[in-house]
Amino acid sequence: MAEQVILREVGLRDGIQMAKCFLDTKHKLDWALRSQAAGIREMELTSFVPAKVVPQFADAEELAKYLPQLSGIVASALVPNLKGAERALAAGFTHINYVLSVSELHSQSNVRRSTDEAIDEFKRIVALKQTEAGKNMVLGVALATSFGCTLQGHVAPERVFEVANIVAAGGADELIVADTVGYGNPVEVKALLEPMMDIAAGRRVVCHFHDTRGLGLANVAAALDVGVRVFDTSLAGLGGCPFAPGATGNINTEDTAFMLESMGYSTGIDIAALLELRCDVESWLGDERYHGAIARAGLPKTFTMNS
Amino acid sequence: MAEQVILREVGLRDGIQMAKCFLDTKHKLDWALRSQAAGIREMELTSFVPAKVVPQFADAEELAKYLPQLSGIVASALVPNLKGAERALAAGFTHINYVLSVSELHSQSNVRRSTDEAIDEFKRIVALKQTEAGKNMVLGVALATSFGCTLQGHVAPERVFEVANIVAAGGADELIVADTVGYGNPVEVKALLEPMMDIAAGRRVVCHFHDTRGLGLANVAAALDVGVRVFDTSLAGLGGCPFAPGATGNINTEDTAFMLESMGYSTGIDIAALLELRCDVESWLGDERYHGAIARAGLPKTFTMNS
Numbered sequence: 001m002a003e004q005v006i007l008r009e010v011g012l013r014d015g016i017q018m019a020k021c022f023l024d025t026k027h028k029l030d031w032a033l034r035s036q037a038a039g040i041r042e043m044e045l046t047s048f049v050p051a052k053v054v055p056q057f058a059d060a061e062e063l064a065k066y067l068p069q070l071s072g073i074v075a076s077a078l079v080p081n082l083k084g085a086e087r088a089l090a091a092g093f094t095h096i097n098y099v100l101s102v103s104e105l106h107s108q109s110n111v112r113r114s115t116d117e118a119i120d121e122f123k124r125i126v127a128l129k130q131t132e133a134g135k136n137m138v139l140g141v142a143l144a145t146s147f148g149c150t151l152q153g154h155v156a157p158e159r160v161f162e163v164a165n166i167v168a169a170g171g172a173d174e175l176i177v178a179d180t181v182g183y184g185n186p187v188e189v190k191a192l193l194e195p196m197m198d199i200a201a202g203r204r205v206v207c208h209f210h211d212t213r214g215l216g217l218a219n220v221a222a223a224l225d226v227g228v229r230v231f232d233t234s235l236a237g238l239g240g241c242p243f244a245p246g247a248t249g250n251i252n253t254e255d256t257a258f259m260l261e262s263m264g265y266s267t268g269i270d271i272a273a274l275l276e277l278r279c280d281v282e283s284w285l286g287d288e289r290y291h292g293a294i295a296r297a298g299l300p301k302t303f304t305m306n307s
Numbered sequence: 308m309a310e311q312v313i314l315r316e317v318g319l320r321d322g323i324q325m326a327k328c329f330l331d332t333k334h335k336l337d338w339a340l341r342s343q344a345a346g347i348r349e350m351e352l353t354s355f356v357p358a359k360v361v362p363q364f365a366d367a368e369e370l371a372k373y374l375p376q377l378s379g380i381v382a383s384a385l386v387p388n389l390k391g392a393e394r395a396l397a398a399g400f401t402h403i404n405y406v407l408s409v410s411e412l413h414s415q416s417n418v419r420r421s422t423d424e425a426i427d428e429f430k431r432i433v434a435l436k437q438t439e440a441g442k443n444m445v446l447g448v449a450l451a452t453s454f455g456c457t458l459q460g461h462v463a464p465e466r467v468f469e470v471a472n473i474v475a476a477g478g479a480d481e482l483i484v485a486d487t488v489g490y491g492n493p494v495e496v497k498a499l500l501e502p503m504m505d506i507a508a509g510r511r512v513v514c515h516f517h518d519t520r521g522l523g524l525a526n527v528a529a530a531l532d533v534g535v536r537v538f539d540t541s542l543a544g545l546g547g548c549p550f551a552p553g554a555t556g557n558i559n560t561e562d563t564a565f566m567l568e569s570m571g572y573s574t575g576i577d578i579a580a581l582l583e584l585r586c587d588v589e590s591w592l593g594d595e596r597y598h599g600a601i602a603r604a605g606l607p608k609t610f611t612m613n614s
Contacts, residue, residue, distance in 0.1 A: 148607060148608070148609045149608075150607075150608060153608045153609050154609050181607075182604070182607075183607045183609060185566055185569040185570050186528045186566075186570060187569075187570040187571055188569075211600070212600065212604045213562070213565060213600045213601060213604055213606075213607065214524060214559070214562045214565075214566070214599070214600030214601070215524060215566055215569075215600075217521060217522055217524065217525040218524040218525040218566065220525070221493045221525045221528060221529065222528065247603070247604045248600070248603075248604075252521070255520070255521045258520060258521075259492055259493075259521070259522055259525065262492040262494070262495075262522075263492050263493060263494040264494055292521070293518070293519065293520045293521030293522075293555070294520060294521070296554070296555075297489070297519045297520055297554045297555075299520075300455060300457075300488075300489075300490045300520065301455070301456075301460045302455045302460050302461050302490060
C-alpha cells in the first residue's frame with residue numbers, strides 16, 4: 001500500500017484571486033464538485049477578505065451554502081483577520097486558514113499590519129476558537145513569504161522559526177509554510193522544513209509553493225525528503241502575483257499528482273479527470289496564463305496510479 | 308568556495324536538431340562564442356549524422372573549423388556510428404559522444420540497429436580510439452531512453468546497468484545517462500544513478516534530462532543528492548521530440564543555472580548574458596517553443612552568484 005500524500009486544491013482561492021473575470025458561483029461549485037469527483041480530498045474554497053479588496057470572493061457566503069454537497073472534501077477558507085474568521089464561521093466553515101506574513105514589508109502591504117500586529121490578530125482568532133461559536137474551528141496558519149519577499153528581499157529563517165513557535169504554542173492546529181513569491185530552492189526547503197516539523201510537534205505541516213521560477217516540483221521533492229505530506233496546488237498552475245510579471249501561480253495540481261504517483265506515493269487523484277476539468281475552467285476564465293507539462297505532453301506510456 | 312557543477316550546453320545539437328529552419332554557421336558560431344563568454348565551459352557543438360537524415364548538421368565540418376576560437380570550451384560532437392566518429396576526428400574534435408539506446412525499439416527506430424548491434428558499433432569506435440588517428444579521443448557514451456521509451460514503454464534498469472557495465476569496461480571515458488523522452492522522476496533518478504556512480508568507477512557521469520513532463524529540475528536535484536555534478540542543458544529549453552507533441556526539450560540552461568547557484572553550487576554562468584543570447588537565438592530561429600521560468604519571471608531580488 002503506497003504512502004498517501006494530500007494535495008489541497010487552492011485554484012478557487014489563490015488561483016483565481018487575480019483573475020480578470022469574476023467566476024460566477026455556479027462555476028465555482030462545478031469546479032469544486034468535479035474536483036471532489038476526481039479524488040481531490042481537500043480544497044481551499046474561498047476567501048473571506050472584503051469584497052472591495054478582492055471582488056472575486058464577493059460570493060464567499062453564497063458559495064458556503066453548498067458546503068453540504070461537498071461533504072467528501074475538507075473545505076477550508078482563507079481569512080486575513082478576525083473579522084474574516086467570524087464571517088467564515090458564520091457561513092459554515094470549520095477549517096480556517098489565517099495568513100500571517102513573516103516579511104514586515106509584505107505584511108504591511110498585504111494587511112497594513114506589522115508581523116507582530118498580525119500575531120496579535122492571530123491571538124484574537126484563537127480567542128474566538130475558544131468560544132462556543134468557534135469550538136469546531138480547525139485553525140491553519142500560513143506563514144507567508146517564508147523563503148523571501150519581492151518587497152524586502154531576504155527573510156531570516158530565524159524569524160520564520162520564531163513566528164512558527166509562537167503560533168504553534170499559541171493555538172494553531174496546522175502550519176502552512178508558504179513560498180509566496182517562488183524564491184525557495186531545494187536546499188532552503190530542507191533547511192526550513194526539517195526544523196519546522198519539530199516545531200509543529202505533531203501538528204500538520206503543509207507546504208505552499210509557487211512555481212514562479214521553475215523550482216516548484218524540485219521543492220516538493222525536497223519537502224517529501226524531510227517528511228512533508230501535504231501540499232497546496234492549483235489546477236493549471238493558475239494564479240499570479242502583482243509583483244512578478246509573467247510569473248506562474250501555485251504549483252500545478254496535475255503535474256504534482258503525476259510526480260507523486262510516479263514516485264510511488266498515492267494521491268487518489270484521477271489526473272485525466274482533472275485535465276477535462278481544466279479545459280472547462282479555461283473556457284470559463286478566458287484569457288489567463290495556464291501552465292502545466294502534463295496538459296501539454298500527456299502522461300507517459302509507463303504511467304500507472306498507486307492505490 | 309562553492310562546489311562546482313558543470314552545465315554542458317546542448318542547444319546547438321539537441322536543441323536545434325528538430326528546428327524548422329537551418330541555423331547558418333555564422334549564427335551557430337556566434338551562439339558558441341557568446342556561450343563561452345557567458346561562462347559556459349562545455350558544449351555539444353554539432354552532430355556527425357548524415358546531412359540527409361538531419362539537414363541541420365550539414366555544416367558540421369564547417370563549424371569545426373572554428374574550434375580554435377572556442378579554446379575556452381570543451382567542445383564535443385555527437386556521433387551515431389563509427390563513420391560519424393571518423394568524420395568528427397577528421398574535423399578536429401577530440402570529445403565524442405556516441406549514442407546508444409537501451410530500448411530495443413528506440414534503437415531500431417533511431418539507428419536501425421538492435422542495442423547489441425549498437426554495442427558492437429561502440430566496440431568499433433573504441434578500436435578507432437586505439438589507432439593513431441584516435442589516440443586523443445575522449446569517448447562519452449550516452450545511454451538513451453534509460454528511464455523508459457515512448458515506443459516500447461518500460462526499460463528495465465537491469466538492462467541499463469548491464470549496458471553501462473559493458474561500455475564502462477569496454478573503453479568509454481564518460482557515461483551519459485539520458486532520459487530521452489522525459490519519463491524519469493526523482494525516485495527513479497536516485498535508484499538508477501546511485502549504482503551508476505559505482506559502475507562508472509571514477510569515470511565522469513553526466514545526466515541528460517528532458518523536461519517534457521515538468522520534472523526536469525526535480526530530477527537534477529535528485530541526481531545532485533547521489534553525487535552527479537555534470538548536466539546537459541539547452542538554452543531556452545529548446546528541443547523537442549517527434550513522439551511527444553508539445554513536449555519541451557532538454558532542461559533549460561538558465562533555470563538550471565539559477566537553481567544550482569541558489570542551492571549554493573557554482574556554475575560560473577552569467578545568467579543575464581544567457582538571457583540576452585536567448586533573445587537573439589529567438590530572432591534567428593523564429594517560430595519554436597521557448598521555455599524557461601527565469602526568462603519569464605526574472606531572478607529573485609535575493610539572488611547572488613557563488614564563486
